Amino acid sequence: MNQLRRLLASTCLLVALSPAWSAGFDEAVKPLVIGETLTIKSQAVGESRRINVYLPAGYAQAPKERWPVLYMPDGGLAEDFLHVAGLLQVSAANLTMRPFILVGIENTERRRDLTGPTEQASDRKIAPRVGGSAAFRQFIREELMPAVQARYRTTQERAIIGESLAGLFVVETWVLEPALFDTYIALDPSLWWNKEGLIATAAQTLKTRPASVKPALLVASSSEPTILEPARRFAELLTQAKAAHWKLLPLPDETHMTVYHPAALIAVRQLFKPAKP
Numbered sequence: 001m002n003q004l005r006r007l008l009a010s011t012c013l014l015v016a017l018s019p020a021w022s023a024g025f026d027e028a029v030k031p032l033v034i035g036e037t038l039t040i041k042s043q044a045v046g047e048s049r050r051i052n053v054y055l056p057a058g059y060a061q062a063p064k065e066r067w068p069v070l071y072m073p074d075g076g077l078a079e080d081f082l083h084v085a086g087l088l089q090v091s092a093a094n095l096t097m098r099p100f101i102l103v104g105i106e107n108t109e110r111r112r113d114l115t116g117p118t119e120q121a122s123d124r125k126i127a128p129r130v131g132g133s134a135a136f137r138q139f140i141r142e143e144l145m146p147a148v149q150a151r152y153r154t155t156q157e158r159a160i161i162g163e164s165l166a167g168l169f170v171v172e173t174w175v176l177e178p179a180l181f182d183t184y185i186a187l188d189p190s191l192w193w194n195k196e197g198l199i200a201t202a203a204q205t206l207k208t209r210p211a212s213v214k215p216a217l218l219v220a221s222s223s224e225p226t227i228l229e230p231a232r233r234f235a236e237l238l239t240q241a242k243a244a245h246w247k248l249l250p251l252p253d254e255t256h257m258t259v260y261h262p263a264a265l266i267a268v269r270q271l272f273k274p275a276k277p
Contacts, residue, residue, distance in 0.1 A: 034085060035102075037077075040147055044139035045113065045132070050106040051144065052077060053152070054085035056092055056099035067101045068157035069148060071140065071181070073114060073166040075104020080260065084161070087264055097272040100159070103148055105140075114165040116172055118194040133169055141180060159183035161267070163260045165190050167219075168198070171234075174217050175202045178209065183271050184217045187263045188256050191230035199234050206241040216271055217246040220263035222254040 035054040042049055052075055056067055070088070074080045081104035091097040107113070111127035113136035124130055148154060158181045162170040167189030174184040175198060191198060221231040228250070235248040249266060251259055 034082070040143060042139045042143050044135050044143060045108075047108060049108065049139070049144075050076070052081045052104040052106060053148075054081075054088065054102040054104075055152070056101065057089070058099075059101075059153075063153075066153045066155045067099055068155050068159065069103055069152075070100045071103045071105070071144075071158065071160045073105050073136075073160075073162045073169060074107060074110070075102075076106035079107065080104075080163070081106075083261060084264060087261070087268065091265070091268055095274055097268045098274050100272065101148075101152055101154060103144070105144070111165060114162075114169040115193060116168075116198065118197070120195055123194060133172055136169070137173055137177065137180070141177075157182050159185065159271075161185040161187070161264065162189075163187040163263075164256065165193075168193055171202075171217075171219065172198055174215060175205055178213050178215050182215055184215060185220075185264070185267045185271070186218070187220045187267075188222050188224070188227045188259045189219060189231070190227070191234055192226055196230050196233065199230065199237055202234070203237055203241070206238075206243055214244045217243075218249060218267050218271060219247070220249040220251055220259065220267065222256050222259040223252045224256045227256060 035052060038051050038053070039048050040051055041047075058065075059067070072080065072084060081102075084104070085102050088097070088100055088102055092099040109127070109129060109132070112129040112132040114133060115123070115130045116133045117131040118124060145158070160170055160173065160181045160183070162168075162185070164187075167186035168191060170184050170186040171189050171191065173180055174186075219231055219234065221228045231248060238246050247270075249263065251263055254262060
């Protein structure tokens with residue numbers, strides 16, 4: 001994960017909320033509210049999780065209207081939630097995408113939740129615990145999604161976006177449980193995990209995937225060789241398997257540190273275009 005991006009987001013948030021900045025102004029400092037934050041107790045992962053929610057403009061003023069939902073791992077305020085919420089806000093306002101509710105899942109043990117099992121000793125060195133993606137997916141499916149649907153006015157359309165290890169989780173979910181979301185956006189996914197074992201798994205699952213299950217998948221890749229080469233091999237597999245509704249988006253001018261925002265902008269514009277009048 002981009003540690004610099006997290007640090008900058010944390011610093012900006014602290015500065016924005018600092019009482020010292022009220023000096024010389026006529027009013028006391030007031031919170032700057034961009035959404036809602038809640039917690040949910042999860043049996044699947046055995047802990048409480050913080051969830052951050054951005055509601056599209058007009059949500060409160062349209063009590064009979066419903067919106068699709070974009071779920072995102074790495075969804076903490078010091079992670080990627082703020083810049084993705086801003087992207088959705090601006091893109092909906094300039095009519096380059098449909099409005100979405102954004103549901104950000106804040107991390108506790110990121111490398112545990114976003115990785116599948118691995119047989120590689122080098123993979124297991126990245127964190128005390130890895131390989132918890134199945135439990136994390138169960139949390140999203142059985143606990144988070146029902147809670148979101150009960151609290152907010154949602155349609156049945158669901159999408160997910162993630163970068164790096166979160167991108168790996170997005171692709172893994174597309175491979176193992178494709179009907180869970182309608183749209184999958186994987187930015188610089190860490191397909192190198194488990195010696196590219198997920199690509200081998202995909203080769204098997206695609207052979208038996210029902211023809212009626214056709215979720216959209218966009219995989220964006222920066223110029224990083226460790227990311228780009230597995231992404232190309234994955235794309236070759238999808239071509240050979242004649243998989244439907246997928247796209248590889250190479251971004252050669254971006255690095256792993258810079259790819260998220262430009263890739264996400266392209267993705268939402270291509271996948272969530274407003275309906276034509």
